[in-house]
Amino acid sequence: MSLTVRRLRALAVLVIALTAAVFAVTWVADRPLRRAEDLLEQGHPADAIRMLRSWEKQHAPTGRSQALTARCLTESGYFQNAIDIFKAVGAADTKELHAWARAYLSLEQWANALPLLQDLKSRDDQDADVLHELAACQAKLGKLEEALQTAQELLHHRESAHRAGLLIGAIELERGNKEAAVRSWEQIEQFNPQFDDLQLPADEFLTQLAGLYTELGETQRAETILTKALNIRETAEAHFQAGLAADLQGNGEQAKSHWLRALELEQTHLNAREALARLAIADGDGAAAEEILRPVVSGSEQLRSSTTFLLQRAALMQGDEERAAFFQRQTEQLRTRETIDAAVKRLLTENPNSYWSQVVRSYQFAEQGNHHQSEQLLERLPAENEVAFVTELRQAVQNRGKLPDKERMPIKLF
Secondary structure (H helix, E strand, C coil): CCHHHHHHHHHHHHHHHHHHHHHHHHHHHCHHHHHHHHHHHCCCHHHHHHHHHHHHHHCCCCHHHHHHHHHHHHHHCCHHHHHHHHHHHCCCCHHHHHHHHHHHHHCCCHHHHHHHHHHHHHHCCCCHHHHHHHHHHHHHCCCHHHHHHHHHHHCCCHHHHHHHHHHHHHHHHHCCCHHHHHHHHHCHHHHCCCCCCCCCCHHHHHHHHHHHHHHCCCHHHHHHHHHHHHHHCCCHHHHHHHHHHHHHCCCHHHHHHHHHHHHHHCCCCHHHHHHHHHHHHHCCCHHHHHHHHHHHHCCHHHCCHHHHHHHHHHHHHCCCHHHHHHHHHHHHHHHHHHHHHHHHHHHHHHCCCCHHHHHHHHHHHHHCCCHHHHHHHHHCCCCCCCCHHHHHHHHHHHHCCCCCCHHHCCHHHC
8 A cells, every 4th residue: 555545545544533523523513502402492581591502601602692682582582582583584494484473463563574484484484383373364464365375275174174264264354254254163163073272262252153144134043143152151242242143133131131240250341232222212211321331431432323323312312402413423434434344344354455554554564553564564655645644653663652643534536
């Protein structure tokens, strides 16, 4: 064997040995990071953060350690801190990317979460959690057709079919399709007979489903479902819905009994109070009707035109024309606002991607205090030649100030 060959072999052995040594040192040094990740995945993010902080006292922070810290912060509820770190170091794998997306979702920053969730879906289109979050995010942004398509993909996952059914029904309701919503929701029992893991209590889901059946005229079916709901938990809303179904079938006394029970459970339940006030007016007792509605009159944020119209009728029955005129003015003002609300709902259903849909959605986000999401939507809209309402909305959102009155929303332009 030549000297050159022996030297090359020796060099190769040395390189292998050095590589192994470096790997061993790195493996030992990174052991706390692996342990921290184990703690995180076992549901102990606070312990994981303590271990990471201890590790970073002896080592310079790395992208991996910082991203792991961000994942822990997401699980601990420190969403903005997690986002700040992810913005600085990025996401190297799907776990990090998903944590980043969830931080945005938790802060209701839907537009920021959307591209991350789309990226995750492109990497693994079989991840049920990603599909569910993506569909919900798309729906929040008014992308109802896309949301429906994503939710239908989730429906193919047997273990998540009940979640998909709930989501599809909610999206169909947003689209104004009650029949399709009912078809989707009534299938949930096939996948989940106990109605658990629905992201809302079983009795609430059943009460909402029964309400849809009542709206569609299937009151007997509604009563059957409400019996199930009330057996799980007695609520004011379930009793109100049961009373409504009974009343539509001509069972007035049974309806009244349900509505009275609803008020025993929740004194400010407006629908139940209105229903009882209508009964009093039908009996010619305006004073009783006004007394029934009195507890909700002071809470003006609850008032709606149907309430003030009943109060107007009650005042007229008592011969109080001045109070009747006062409630008539209130009714007209509230109907103006409700007309705008109806126009907005129709716009979002029929043309969810239009310019004015984006303006409306921005206004709604700002009303909810989600100024960041509101700003993001407005930034995408052209500022040239915009109407005064939109300009004032931009300024209010930027300055976190008072929003322009909804009554000034130019619904004729919709």
